[in-house]
Amino acid sequence: MSQHAVERTLGKLATDDEFRARFFENPAAAAWEAGIALSPNELEALSGLSRAALARFSQSLDGRIRRLCLAGKN
Numbered sequence: 001m002s003q004h005a006v007e008r009t010l011g012k013l014a015t016d017d018e019f020r021a022r023f024f025e026n027p028a029a030a031a032w033e034a035g036i037a038l039s040p041n042e043l044e045a046l047s048g049l050s051r052a053a054l055a056r057f058s059q060s061l062d063g064r065i066r067r068l069c070l071a072g073k074n
């Protein structure tokens with residue numbers, strides 16, 4: 001439970017499309033799988049972010065700082 005964990009989560013939400021999708025399906029599981037320890041309050045606050053706004057922001061970022069997403073990867 002720290003500002004660092006919140007900032008790390010925000011960074012992943014902005015730069016990692018796959019993490020963002022997993023996070024909005026199950027925030028606690030996605031954070032745990034990424035090794036990010038968030039408190040229930042932090043999970044609730046981050047879950048309230050606009051998924052669409054994060055996706056738009058992500059698309060506006062330079063591709064060199066976004067995580068490569070391979071379509072159809074399982």
